[in-house]
Amino acid sequence: MTNLLIVDDEKEIGHFLSHLFTAKGYNVKVVNSGKEFFSINLSLQKFHAAMIDLKLPDTDGLTLLQQIKKKQPRCKTIIMTGYSTIKTAVEAIKFGACDYIEKPFDDIDLLEKQIDDLLEDKDTNADEHIKHLANEVGLITGKNETMGKLLHTAYKVAQKNITVLIEGETGTGKEVLSRFIHHASPRSHESFIGVNCGAISEPLLESELFGHERGAFTGATQQRKGLFEIASKGTLFLDEIGEASRSIQVKLLRVLEAREFMPVGSEKILRTNTRLIAATNKHLFEAVQKKKFREDLYYRLNVVHLKVPPLRERKEDIPLLIDHILHRFPGIDISFSEDALRAILSYNWPGNVRELSNFITSIVALSDPTQNVITADDLMFSNLTSVPTPVKPQPHTITANGEHHLEHYLQNWTNHILSVFNGKEEIHLEKLLEEIKQLESKVGKAFIMKTLKEAGGNRNEAARRLKITIRKLRYLLNEKR
Numbered sequence: 001m002t003n004l005l006i007v008d009d010e011k012e013i014g015h016f017l018s019h020l021f022t023a024k025g026y027n028v029k030v031v032n033s034g035k036e037f038f039s040i041n042l043s044l045q046k047f048h049a050a051m052i053d054l055k056l057p058d059t060d061g062l063t064l065l066q067q068i069k070k071k072q073p074r075c076k077t078i079i080m081t082g083y084s085t086i087k088t089a090v091e092a093i094k095f096g097a098c099d100y101i102e103k104p105f106d107d108i109d110l111l112e113k114q115i116d117d118l119l120e121d122k123d124t125n126a127d128e129h130i131k132h133l134a135n136e137v138g139l140i141t142g143k144n145e146t147m148g149k150l151l152h153t154a155y156k157v158a159q160k161n162i163t164v165l166i167e168g169e170t171g172t173g174k175e176v177l178s179r180f181i182h183h184a185s186p187r188s189h190e191s192f193i194g195v196n197c198g199a200i201s202e203p204l205l206e207s208e209l210f211g212h213e214r215g216a217f218t219g220a221t222q223q224r225k226g227l228f229e230i231a232s233k234g235t236l237f238l239d240e241i242g243e244a245s246r247s248i249q250v251k252l253l254r255v256l257e258a259r260e261f262m263p264v265g266s267e268k269i270l271r272t273n274t275r276l277i278a279a280t281n282k283h284l285f286e287a288v289q290k291k292k293f294r295e296d297l298y299y300r301l302n303v304v305h306l307k308v309p310p311l312r313e314r315k316e317d318i319p320l321l322i323d324h325i326l327h328r329f330p331g332i333d334i335s336f337s338e339d340a341l342r343a344i345l346s347y348n349w350p351g352n353v354r355e356l357s358n359f360i361t362s363i364v365a366l367s368d369p370t371q372n373v374i375t376a377d378d379l380m381f382s383n384l385t386s387v388p389t390p391v392k393p394q395p396h397t398i399t400a401n402g403e404h405h406l407e408h409y410l411q412n413w414t415n416h417i418l419s420v421f422n423g424k425e426e427i428h429l430e431k432l433l434e435e436i437k438q439l440e441s442k443v444g445k446a447f448i449m450k451t452l453k454e455a456g457g458n459r460n461e462a463a464r465r466l467k468i469t470i471r472k473l474r475y476l477l478n479e480k481r
C-alpha cells in the first residue's frame with residue numbers, strides 16, 4: 001500500500017486530495033499544521049510521498065521538507081505553492097524536493113500524473129534523462145556535484161513557464177544551459193531565439209525585441225515582428241541582460257508583469273507567452289545596488305536563479321570536456337600525457353569552457369600529425385593573456401617530411417579556421433591573423449625545403465627555381481617564429 005502524507009492548513013484542499021488519492025488506492029494521511037506534523041512519529045510511520053504546503057500558520061513547508069528528508073530520505077516530496085511563492089518553491093527543489101505544484105490546481109490530471117510518476121520512480125531515472133537531453137544540446141554533464149545539482153534544478157524548472165536568470169563567468173556555459181532548459185521544456189518543439197542585449201544599439205534592440213511599424217523610424221521601410229511575438233510559444237534568451245539600457249529595462253518589466261508590449265511606432269498592444277531566460281556574466285545584484293539595473297526587473301527575472309560554477313571549481317570535469325571537444329575532429333587521434341593533463345588541470349582557466357575549447361582546437365590545428373600524444377612540453381600557458389596557446393615550435397612538422405605532412409598540416413589548419421569561423425565562440429581576429437602569419441612562414445619553409453632537397457642542397461638553384469632572391473630564401477629559412 002502506498003502511504004501518502006498531505007500537509008495543508010486549508011481543510012478543503014486536504015479533503016480534496018485525500019478523496020482523489022484514496023480513490024486511487026493510496027493510504028492517505030492529512031495534517032493541517034506544523035504541530036500536527038510533528039506529532040507523527042516519523043520513525044514508525046513511513047511515507048512513500050508527501051505533499052507539503054509551503055505556507056502554514058505555525059511553520060513553513062521548507063522546515064517540514066527538511067525534517068522529512070532527514071528522517072525518511074526515500075520519501076518523495078512535493079511542495080504546494082501559490083504563484084507568489086514560486087521562488088521559495090524552487091528553493092525547495094534545491095533542498096531536495098522532487099517537484100512543486102501551483103495552487104489552485106487547475107489541471108487535476110496533471111496533478112495525478114505528477115504523483116503517479118513520482119511514485120513510479122520516474123524521478124530516479126531523471127539523471128539518465130537529464131544526461132541524454134543535455135547531450136542532445138552539446139552540454140556535457142560531468143562528475144561535479146554542484147553542476148549535477150544545477151542541472152537537476154534546471155531540468156525541474158524547465159517543465160514550468162517561469163523566468164530563469166543564469167549567472168556565471170564568461171564561457172562557463174550559460175548559453176548551452178539555456179538551450180538545455182528549452183530542450184527539456186514542453187516548448188522544445190517551438191523556437192529558441194537568443195539576443196545579445198550588449199551587442200546592438202538601444203533602438204535596434206528595441207525594434208528587435210518588440211518589432212516596429214512601417215515608418216516608425218528612418219529606414220523602417222517595412223513592418224517587422226519582434227522576438228517577443230516570434231518566440232511567443234517558444235523561449236527567448238536575453239544574453240548579457242545587464243547591458244540592457246534603462247528604457248529597455250522598463251519595457252521588459254512591462255512584458256514580465258503584464259505579458260504585453262507595444263511594437264515601436266505602434267499603439268497596438270500585443271500579448272506574448274514567451275518563456276524568458278536571461279543571462280549575465282556580471283553580478284546583477286551589484287548592478288541593482290549601484291542603481292544601474294532596476295530592482296523590480298531584477299526580482300521579476302530572478303524567479304529561478306542558476307549560477308554556473310567556473311571551470312576552476314569543477315576541474316574533475318576537464319578530461320570529459322576535452323574528450324567532447326576532440327570528438328569534433330573526426331579522424332584526429334590525439335591524447336594527452338599524464339604530465340600534460342596535470343598541467344592543464346593546474347591552470348586556472350579564467351575563460352572557462354570556451355577557453356578550454358579554443359585551447360584544444362588550436363592544439364589539434366597546430367600539432368604534428370605524427371605525434372599522437374601531447375606532452376607538457378607541447379603546452380605553454382601564457383601568463384600575459386588569458387588565452388593559453390600551444391606554442392612549442394615544431395620545425396620538422398612540415399619542413400623535412402614532405403607533402404604528406406604539408407597536406408595534413410593544411411587540413412588541420414582549414415579545420416581550425418573553419419571551426420572558428422562557424423563556431424559560436426568569441427573570435428580573436430588579431431590572434432588568428434597572427435597565427436596565419438606563422439602558417440605563411442611554415443608553408444614558405446616547406447616549399448624551400450622541398451626545393452632544396454630536389455636541388456641537391458644548392459641554395460642558389462633552389463632560389464632560382466622558386467623565383468626568389470637568395471636573400472629572401474635565407475630570410476625565410478631563418479625567420480624567427
Ligand SMILES: Nc1ncnc2c1ncn2[C@@H]1O[C@H](COP(=O)(O)OP(=O)(O)OP(=O)(O)O)[C@@H](O)[C@H]1O
Pocket residue numbers: 138139140141168169170171172173174175176177280281321324353354357424425
Ligand atoms: N558543459 C559543457 N559541455 C560542453 N560544452 C560546453 C559546456 N559548457 C560550455 N561549453 C562550450 O563552451 C563554449 C562557451 O559556452 P557558452 O557560450 O554557453 O558560454 P557563456 O557562459 O554563454 O559565455 P559568455 O558569458 O561569454 O557569453 C561553447 O562552445 C559551449 O559549447
Ligand SMILES: [Mg+2]
Pocket residue numbers: 174175239
Ligand atoms: Mg553567452
